[in-house]
Amino acid sequence: MQQRSSTVQEPPGDTAAYRPTPPPAWQPRTDPAPLLPETEPLRVLGTDAVADADPALLRRLYAELVRGRRYNAQATALTKQGRLAVYPSTTGQEACEVAAALALEERDWLFPSYRDTLAAVARGLDPVQALTLLRGDWHTGYDPREYRVAPLCTPLATQLPHAVGLAHAARLKGDDVVALAMVGDGGTSEGDFHEALNFAAVWQAPVVFFVQNNGFAISVPLAKQTAAPSLAHKAVGYGMPGRLVDGNDVVAVHQVLTEAVARARRGGGPTLVEAITYRIDAHTNADDATRYRADGEVEAWRAHDPILLLERELTERGLLDEDGRRAAAEAAETMAAELRERMNADPVLDPMALFSHVYAEQTAQLREQAAQLRAELEAEGEA
Amino acid sequence: MTTATTGPAAAKAAGKPKPATMAQALQRAMRDAMAEDPTVHVMGEDVGTLGGVFRVTDGLAKEFGEDRCTDTPLAEAGILGTAVGMAMYGLRPVVEMQFDAFAYPAFEQLISHVARMRNRTRGAMPMPMVIRVPYGGGIGGVEHHSDSSEAYYMATPGLHVVTPATVEDAYGLLRAAIASDDPVVFLEPKRLYWSKSDWSPEAPAAVEPIGKAVVRRHGTSATLITYGPSVPVCLEAAEAATAEGWDLEVVDLRSLVPFDDETVAASVRRTGRAVVVHESNGFAGPGAEIAARVTERCFHHLEAPVLRVAGFDIPYPPPMLERHHLPGVDRVLDAVARLQWEAGS
Numbered sequence: 001m002q003q004r005s006s007t008v009q010e011p012p013g014d015t016a017a018y019r020p021t022p023p024p025a026w027q028p029r030t031d032p033a034p035l036l037p038e039t040e041p042l043r044v045l046g047t048d049a050v051a052d053a054d055p056a057l058l059r060r061l062y063a064e065l066v067r068g069r070r071y072n073a074q075a076t077a078l079t080k081q082g083r084l085a086v087y088p089s090t091t092g093q094e095a096c097e098v099a100a101a102l103a104l105e106e107r108d109w110l111f112p113s114y115r116d117t118l119a120a121v122a123r124g125l126d127p128v129q130a131l132t133l134l135r136g137d138w139h140t141g142y143d144p145r146e147y148r149v150a151p152l153c154t155p156l157a158t159q160l161p162h163a164v165g166l167a168h169a170a171r172l173k174g175d176d177v178v179a180l181a182m183v184g185d186g187g188t189s190e191g192d193f194h195e196a197l198n199f200a201a202v203w204q205a206p207v208v209f210f211v212q213n214n215g216f217a218i219s220v221p222l223a224k225q226t227a228a229p230s231l232a233h234k235a236v237g238y239g240m241p242g243r244l245v246d247g248n249d250v251v252a253v254h255q256v257l258t259e260a261v262a263r264a265r266r267g268g269g270p271t272l273v274e275a276i277t278y279r280i281d282a283h284t285n286a287d288d289a290t291r292y293r294a295d296g297e298v299e300a301w302r303a304h305d306p307i308l309l310l311e312r313e314l315t316e317r318g319l320l321d322e323d324g325r326r327a328a329a330e331a332a333e334t335m336a337a338e339l340r341e342r343m344n345a346d347p348v349l350d351p352m353a354l355f356s357h358v359y360a361e362q363t364a365q366l367r368e369q370a371a372q373l374r375a376e377l378e379a380e381g382e383a
Numbered sequence: 384m385t386t387a388t389t390g391p392a393a394a395k396a397a398g399k400p401k402p403a404t405m406a407q408a409l410q411r412a413m414r415d416a417m418a419e420d421p422t423v424h425v426m427g428e429d430v431g432t433l434g435g436v437f438r439v440t441d442g443l444a445k446e447f448g449e450d451r452c453t454d455t456p457l458a459e460a461g462i463l464g465t466a467v468g469m470a471m472y473g474l475r476p477v478v479e480m481q482f483d484a485f486a487y488p489a490f491e492q493l494i495s496h497v498a499r500m501r502n503r504t505r506g507a508m509p510m511p512m513v514i515r516v517p518y519g520g521g522i523g524g525v526e527h528h529s530d531s532s533e534a535y536y537m538a539t540p541g542l543h544v545v546t547p548a549t550v551e552d553a554y555g556l557l558r559a560a561i562a563s564d565d566p567v568v569f570l571e572p573k574r575l576y577w578s579k580s581d582w583s584p585e586a587p588a589a590v591e592p593i594g595k596a597v598v599r600r601h602g603t604s605a606t607l608i609t610y611g612p613s614v615p616v617c618l619e620a621a622e623a624a625t626a627e628g629w630d631l632e633v634v635d636l637r638s639l640v641p642f643d644d645e646t647v648a649a650s651v652r653r654t655g656r657a658v659v660v661h662e663s664n665g666f667a668g669p670g671a672e673i674a675a676r677v678t679e680r681c682f683h684h685l686e687a688p689v690l691r692v693a694g695f696d697i698p699y700p701p702p703m704l705e706r707h708h709l710p711g712v713d714r715v716l717d718a719v720a721r722l723q724w725e726a727g728s
Binding site: 164365 | 450455456458460461463464465466467468469470471472473474488491492495496499500501502503504505506507508509540541543563564565594640641642644645
């Protein structure tokens with residue numbers, strides 16, 4: 001180490017009496033210690049803590065996970081049949097998707113990213129409506145206010161400030177509403193992630209930021225994305241607590257999110273939750289994951305599968321037998337068959353709707369353009 | 384640089400209230416809207432305690448509380464992004480971007496969300512909000528304080544783009560913008576903030592409809608099509624032109640989107656000649672669109688090509704050189720002179 005030459009003068013006289021004082025503008029701020037996340041991702045399954053879990057909740061989570069896995073498989077199959085333009089799968093991440101939906105009350109709001117159709121479906125959204133964006137017959141296939149699910153958001157992290165604004169507005173109005181916003185590990189590099197967390201903390205908005213760290217932003221691994229100790233640690237810089245959880249332990253994710261939602265609801269402000277999970281499939285059906293990761297890595301994560309972890313626990317505790325397993329699988333199959341059948345019907349498209357909702361009132365220019373398209377359609381019809 | 388037909392002295396002589404500035408009219412518009420509608424929320428950088436760097440939100444935080452007029456963190460994307468969430472919950476945010484060039488960080492929120500939320504949700508989730516942007520040069524501002532950014536906004540479907548040129552319009556158009564169920568980019572010509580008129584805050588002007596241009600000066604020789612900070616320039620040019628024997632009509636667009644083709648085309652058909660005047664860069668600027676529209680609609684009435692007087696295609700100059708960039712009276716008159724007045728020229 002180089003000795004730094006100092007120009008600072010030694011304190012005069014009695015050194016014991018000399019106390020450097022901070023500049024007047026400096027104020028002691030929040031103690032960072034209570035905001036720090038867990039040192040290891042929180043686990044409940046396979047630990048003593050699972051004894052506190054409600055058996056009914058465990059069964060519900062199991063049924064949802066099985067249904068979610070089947071939904072992912074069905075949606076992926078629909079891309080191969082040309083029924084979906086694209087599908088970003090959450091196979092392997094079902095615990096996060098399901099727990100996010102179940103942590104919320106009906107009056108709360110979910111802000112999903114484009115990958116989170118499963119969370120929307122687990123919240124009660126019709127799967128066909130949830131998949132409208134990915135089928136391509138419109139952008140948002142549902143009324144966000146009906147389900148309190150914001151439009152699936154493609155520009156990364158841009159939905160996070162929306163969640164903050166909505167939660168802030170609800171609190172100003174005196175409504176007991178929490179917003180939960182979902183984002184991936186790549187999204188945490190976006191400026192909107194930073195701005196949303198900062199606004200939320202300053203306003204003490206009732207928001208939960210839920211990061212699914214699935215290891216990759218398309219092909220780029222987390223190490224190229226951030227040098228932070230963990231993504232959850234980023235919370236400390238904003239003055240909110242960070243939580244770190246095993247994203248494949250559905251009970252742990254549900255517990256952490258439920259606690260964060262409750263904290264927001266009682267006026268405790270926002271929380272950042274990072275769930276460590278893994279994207280078993282490629283980024284989308286259009287991606288080739290073999291170009292950037294080894295098969296062995298995927299296999300290691302398959303051994304830490306969210307359904308497997310819960311199934312093992314339920315079986316050990318006598319909460320799940322062969323009949324229960326079969327019932328969950330059959331319910332999932334019924335959902336998939338219905339989804340397949342409905343998605344196999346061609347959507348009814350109205351080209352004139354392109355002009356319907358650009359403005360509250362159509363401008364003269366749009367009326368002219370609509371007339372042009374109508375004439376073209378009529379000419380097509382006559383041909 | 385007043386657009387009023389009577390000066391302060393005349394107002395005083397007539398016993399009228401003292402003239403109001405455009406900044407005061409804008410403040411009054413927000414104040415009246417906030418008093419009438421509890422869902423109207425003003426937010427931005429320094430809009431609360433300070434009253435805005437141009438004092439346009441002066442007194443609003445004091446009168447309505449900091450929850451209704453909020454000093455936000457310094458982050459334009461965050462300001463507009465949270466405003467989107469507030470609008471989703473039924474509020475009517477009025478967002479201030481402190482300067483034209485400071486609004487750029489908010490572009491993604493504006494273009495990817497504000498402008499298309501109504502469309503992407505098939506009308507289920509409109510975005511009733513106003514994004515106020517002080518714009519344009521002529522105030523001696525240093526770099527990044529004088530941009531004319533209207534072309535970016537005009538090129539984005541789903542936005543209304545409005546700009547007042549008079550104190551009365553500042554009030555009326557801002558009231559209309561706040562009342563609109565669509566997002567309105569409200570461009571405030573910052574060098575007209577201190578322009579005055581006899582407009583009285585005690586008897587506010589009627590709310591102007593968005594999308595209607597107005598003929599500021601009737602004339603027969605040629606039409607000057609302009610808006611915002613260039614309106615007073617064109618009016619001055621029209622007065623000077625009388626010495627040359629030209630009687631110029633001046634159309635103040637007021638709304639760039641929606642565009643009032645009807646008023647503009649009717650004027651050009653009457654005069655047969657047109658010059659578009661704006662501060663914004665000429666290339667792919669608003670004038671390009673306007674000249675094309677006029678040509679499409681008035682071709683057989685035109686005696687000369689539609690000309691443009693615009694800012695040069697350069698980054699906005701430093702303040703000591705900006706007068707060379709801004710379209711002035713002489714440059715407008717030069718363009719008028721080139722409108723092929725002599726047969727066969």
